[in-house]
Amino acid sequence: MPGRGLLLGPFPGSGSHGGAERPVRRGRIVDPESCGRLLGRIADAALGPDRSDSVIVLSHPVLAGAAHRTAARALLAGLGTTRVVVLSSARAAAAYAGPREAGPVLVVDMGAELTEVTLLVGGLVADARQAENGLDDLDGLDPATLPSVLGRTVLDMITSMWRHDRHGAIRGALRKGPVLAGGGALRTDVTDHLARCLGTRVRLADDPSTTVVRGAGQILSSVLRHRPTPPERSGRPR
Known part of the structure; x- marks a missing residue:
């Protein structure tokens, strides 16, 4: 949150070396109950008990299926918010780090468990590819070979x-x-290798690992600026 930083860190016991499975794996919710508790803790910290005028942005992997998007929406609906804005992670990344000029944009998202390449045209997904592997799957490789593998x-x-x-x-x-x-994208050996192979420059945000969440935050701010002002309740504006 602006001025407050990170409200909640990783889920207790999560991570590749934690004692429990992460509630989200490969971009899919695999433990709805744990995921719901995590979202509830975030909502309590960020929004407080009354969330009736709140808006949440949900970003999902570009090729997430309808069943996974529906499961995420159901969990968010349980938080009592007024509106949920759903968008792909590629759109969020492009909003934060993408070229400002018009025209097609190619987003390469190299995450811990997924690697996605998305072509956006006019802000809409024109084509996309996904590989169900990421940095976590490359643990143990010779660091010298990681750029070429990824x-x-x-x-x-x-x-x-x-x-x-x-x-x-x-x-x-x-x-x-x-x-x-x-x-x-935090690894210069990887980004340099891609730039050489593609024969073009590459574009990075200040912190590529948080590009998607920061872009989602920008889109949320835009939504909040343009939504109608809610009526006063209990004698005070909200």
Whole structure:
């Protein structure tokens, strides 16, 4: 939160070396009960007990299925908020770190458990690829080989999208440089390798590992600025 920083850290017992499974794995909710408790703790800390005028932004992996999005919506509905804005993680990343000029944008999100490449045209998803592996799956590799392994995953997805691109959008997005997000973008050896293989510059935000949540926050701020002013209740504005 602005002025308060991080309200809640990792879920107790989570992480690859924790004693319990994480409530979200590979971008999917695998333990709804634990996930609901975590969301409740965040809502208590950030919103307080009365959430009737609150808005929440939910970002999800680009290729998350309808069942997973529905499960997330159901958990958020239980928090008692007024509105939930749903968007893909690629749109959130582009909102924070993407090129400001018009035209197609390529977002490469290299996370702990997923790697995604998304082509946005006019702010909408035109094409996307996902690999169900990420940095956590590369633990134990020789650090010298990690850039080429992760780079090959990304390049294979971009190549596949290029073959199916009928309008030159991928080419236009690459000319501007792809937006890199996720923990993988923190590694200069990885970003340098991608730039060399693609023959173009790459774009990074100040902190790529939080690009998605910061972009979602920007979109939330925009929604709040443009929503109607709620009526006064109990003699005081809210």
